[in-house]
Amino acid sequence: SNVDNSRIEMMKFNLESISKEKRDELLLRPIIDSTEIIKRVTPIMQEVRKGGDAAVLKFTRQFDRVEFENHTITAPFDPAQMELDPVTKAAIDQAYDNIYKFHDAQLDKETLVVETMPGVVCSRFSRPIERVGLYVPGGTAVLPSTTLMLGIPAKVAGCRDIVIATPPRSDGSVVPEVLYVAHKVGASHVLKAGGAQAVAAMAYGTETVPKVDKIFGPGNQYVTAAKMVAQNDTSCLVSIDMPAGPSEVLVIADMTSNPAYVAADLLSQAEHGADSQVVLLAVDLTEEHLKKIEDEVHDQAMALPRCDIIRKSIPHSFSLSMKTLEEAMVFSNDYAPEHLILHLEDAPGVVPMVENAGSVFVGQYSPESFGDYASGTNHTLPTYGYSRMYSGVNTNGFVKHITSQECTAEGMDRLADTVMRLAEIEGLDAHRNAVAIRIKDLRK
Ligand code: HSO
Ligand code: ZN
Numbered sequence: 001s002n003v004d005n006s007r008i009e010m011m012k013f014n015l016e017s018i019s020k021e022k023r024d025e026l027l028l029r030p031i032i033d034s035t036e037i038i039k040r041v042t043p044i045m046q047e048v049r050k051g052g053d054a055a056v057l058k059f060t061r062q063f064d065r066v067e068f069e070n071h072t073i074t075a076p077f078d079p080a081q082m083e084l085d086p087v088t089k090a091a092i093d094q095a096y097d098n099i100y101k102f103h104d105a106q107l108d109k110e111t112l113v114v115e116t117m118p119g120v121v122c123s124r125f126s127r128p129i130e131r132v133g134l135y136v137p138g139g140t141a142v143l144p145s146t147t148l149m150l151g152i153p154a155k156v157a158g159c160r161d162i163v164i165a166t167p168p169r170s171d172g173s174v175v176p177e178v179l180y181v182a183h184k185v186g187a188s189h190v191l192k193a194g195g196a197q198a199v200a201a202m203a204y205g206t207e208t209v210p211k212v213d214k215i216f217g218p219g220n221q222y223v224t225a226a227k228m229v230a231q232n233d234t235s236c237l238v239s240i241d242m243p244a245g246p247s248e249v250l251v252i253a254d255m256t257s258n259p260a261y262v263a264a265d266l267l268s269q270a271e272h273g274a275d276s277q278v279v280l281l282a283v284d285l286t287e288e289h290l291k292k293i294e295d296e297v298h299d300q301a302m303a304l305p306r307c308d309i310i311r312k313s314i315p316h317s318f319s320l321s322m323k324t325l326e327e328a329m330v331f332s333n334d335y336a337p338e339h340l341i342l343h344l345e346d347a348p349g350v351v352p353m354v355e356n357a358g359s360v361f362v363g364q365y366s367p368e369s370f371g372d373y374a375s376g377t378n379h380t381l382p383t384y385g386y387s388r389m390y391s392g393v394n395t396n397g398f399v400k401h402i403t404s405q406e407c408t409a410e411g412m413d414r415l416a417d418t419v420m421r422l423a424e425i426e427g428l429d430a431h432r433n434a435v436a437i438r439i440k441d442l443r444k
Helices: 020-027 034-051 053-064 086-104 144-157 176-184 195-204 221-232 259-270 287-302 307-316 325-335 347-353 368-373 409-425 429-442
Strands: 011-014 072-074 112-117 120-128 131-135 161-166 189-192 214-216 248-253 277-283 318-322 339-343 359-362 399-407
Touching: 020 325, 034 053, 034 195, 034 221, 053 195, 086 144, 086 176, 112 409, 120 409, 131 144, 131 195, 144 161, 144 176, 161 176, 161 195, 176 189, 189 195, 195 214, 195 221, 248 259, 248 325, 259 277, 259 287, 259 307, 259 339, 259 368, 277 287, 277 307, 277 325, 287 307, 287 318, 318 325, 325 347, 339 347, 339 368, 347 359, 359 368, 399 409, 409 429
Parallel strands: 011 318, 131 161, 131 214, 161 189, 248 277, 248 339, 277 318, 339 359
Antiparallel strands: 072 189, 112 120, 120 399
8 A cells, every 4th residue: 555654743842043024933823714604605595595395405415425314403302323342332321411510510500699888789690591502523534522512501591592504414314322312301303404505594484494593613714714603693593603614732851751641632623624723832841852742743643543633634734942931831721722731741731821722731741632522511612712811612602691680679779860960961851851860759
């Protein structure tokens, strides 16, 4: 066979010898020009909006080359279609339990009550978003884990309708692991479709797919663009979880790191896609230690089934050497990675220095894989530098917070003059009057 044996290598830089411009460039992600893709997905979405199920079926036939009559299955799902071997089932059940525990703890179960002044009581309580749409990608990997990560917080939050969209397999069936999780989280509908047509079906609704209020989940550029289009279309009144770009990891390693573990973590991200971003910050490593990591990257990659993908993602990834941990943390916070892995002597001690990251993996026994599947944290995280201002998917994304105020006569009396003065400043006399009319009675 013609196996490619050439070396799989990251680009290599040293903070001391690069210019400020180069450092800025290393912080950038590949430019995504969404205008072109938005132009391509918009007509697809319009067609689904007008044509409903028939349009979705047409695109599934065209893009996924799958032919069937009924693409929406509703609960209760057929047990025969979610049959799993006991080991698989136990693994999914264990992951489910951990993710459930962590996301259940995030739910605000009690109303927050603050008496800001005597007689002025402000409260906040949460209510589930009624109908949610969860996009579970198909493509190069089967993703029951994404069904867990989106479905569990939806269930915990108490969303009434959980709609899952996922591309069908070539025989028209749903991946049984995905259907099993759909069943566990109490999904009401599974739409066997992917891409922009699936997003449109959930955003606008079809004869068989209920229209949802919010769409969650990762996906390729088309799915991402479709979510953006839906969010901007006020006629469907739908929101989305967060913007999305290619998946990334930033690993910070010092001399105490295990080169094989560091390499394994870099590769676990690199195998996701040719566009995956993998960054290694080498803190005061000897040439020899860095070389060991590089050798491990090559050697481990060569033995992986997805070596072809890694061969594309690793060469546009880089290692950056620096003298101090402080420099590494400044770079990491500027980069704002999706995943941050700390292979450091005092990894827990470094966590307080983290300002921007989707999720942090602390110490040599906390690989990203744990968070990807089963530790309990969510794996739908902000990429592309959006961890500066976005949180990963969590239970709060599936609820709205409603505030309320309840004031007594005493509260009215105490706050009246302040509000009347502020209304005056804004020249809004009706506002002032709504207070004055009450005060007139109270202060008689
Ligand atoms: N690392 C991916 C999530 C994932 N990994 C799913 C395995 N399956 C993006 O955060
Ligand atoms: Zn992963």
